[in-house]
Amino acid sequence: MLGEELNFRRAAEKLFITQPALSTAIKALEHQTGATLLNRNTREVTLTEVGAAFLPLARQALLAVDSAVDDLVSMARRNRRVRLGYLIGTGADVLFRLVRHFEAVYPEIRLEPREFDFSDPTAGLADGTTEVALIRPPVDLPEHRMLILDAENWVTCLPRDHRLAHRSEVSITELLDDPIVVAPGTAGRWRDYWMATDARAGRPPTIAAVAATYEEETTTIARGLGISFTSESIARLYNRQGIVYVPIVNRRHSYTALAWHPARIGEEAAALIRQVRDEWSFEEGQATERPATYY
Template sequence: MTDVTLRQLRYFAVLGEELNYRRAAERLFITQPALSTAIKQLEQAFGVVLLNRNTREVALTDLGAAWLPQVQQALAGVDAVVANLVTLSGTRQGRLRVGYLIGTGADLLFRIVRHFEAAYPDVRVEPIEFDFADPTAGLAAGTTDVALIRPPVDLPEHRMLILDSETWVACLPRDHRLADRTEVHIAELLDDPIVCAPVTAGTWRDYWLAMDARGNRPPTIAAVAATYEAETTSIARGLGISFTTSSVARFYDRPGIVYVPIVDRPASHVALAWHPAAITPQADALIRHVQREWNFGEGEEVAVPATQH
């Protein structure tokens, strides 16, 4: 019997639904070459062709179209089997440590915790806030079981569910030369001094410095801030600018600053993340609760990328 992995099945299911490598890769949070390689390995393992590809489109073969609903059913069955094991073991009592990055998905956190506590009253949920010094919200150190984060983060072995997406905005001093604009491009701001996260934030810090857009131009660091309060205070003083998301503009508005949308940056995501090898029954219950709440399919559980550009 030729081995086939759950990951290969998930990749095929998502690509079979999207019929587009770019969209499927984005949904799976992997690169298009990685997705293409996984599908080719699956086909080669069984000596079959599941999809026809050319430069314009992707289409299921007759065999692929017949197999897709069986794969979807099998993946749903795996979910059910795991859920039944946890239910039968009676291990959904206890503590659940939910980390969250300051200012990240605050409304989502309240919704998730409130609904989960109603469904699982025997589980004691402990929300734990983390500042910019640890954008993994405790996952890297193992001090939380699950966490709401903003990828990219340095957690290559973790899994996640994308819950929301937001646009980039520039946080500017109110007397900034572009403060009256209705929108800006990232290149217009790359020469400005910038307020950024501590170096411990790693990949996340580089992402919010827009390092991928700078080429050989290093950023001028105006100040380092571990919280939005410290960040916006520095900007209101005129020390520099920062890049952030549209929700921050709602939650952290204050005198002396203005937020201007950036039109040419990819969306920033909010994700629920966890380590599959360290998952507790309580965390498993929360993850499955969120999957049902957001109407996720099995294929939408994905690996957290180390980088995102």
């Protein structure tokens, strides 16, 4: 700037610094390099021969810095993302709606959905693989929060030739003695929940098989090896030959929720949570926030 203005006062004003500070910076550069850049007298400031040669190099360097800063801003914008986990089969309609609405409002932020099977019902939240996740509580996440987005009835998945397959509804107590297909042991509380442990009065279940996906689960049941408990949306998504879904009466709803750890989210994930909280309609017109271990 000084090389162009050749006036300390005007150059300092354009740089938003004081005239003495600019003069000190120029003298420090000259002292460091051993080159005299300016001729100074009481009437004027002119460039030395070295200063005139240095000026275009300085301009080029500044342009390179500006370009690098622009590239950095562009990279930061491209890297604005939310790592969104979801448990396999969990609210497919909910996931599509969430992604579609968020990307319409925040086109500059990229949602990166990743599916998790039954071995991790926290959908990546437990180990930090994801920032936010669509889950089915309860899960082992004592420090996390969640917004309840949907509620569904329980159903049982039965082999087509099961003694109760013809029924329009069943009580869960009628099925507690049947062998059951369960999630892997790593599922923790979630596995216990879908084994209906609370209804067994201490009687251990007879485990027919362990399945990490609904495909494994329904295939095992179609072979007649056992039954399972699941939700009504799964009955729509995973219907196949050899199985029947029957509604279960007198059982609390299963919930779909968006969960996160308050101290482990960036501003992009926070924007997603705000949008869901403000726009989602479930209980009394808005999503309901609760601890992730509520159910």
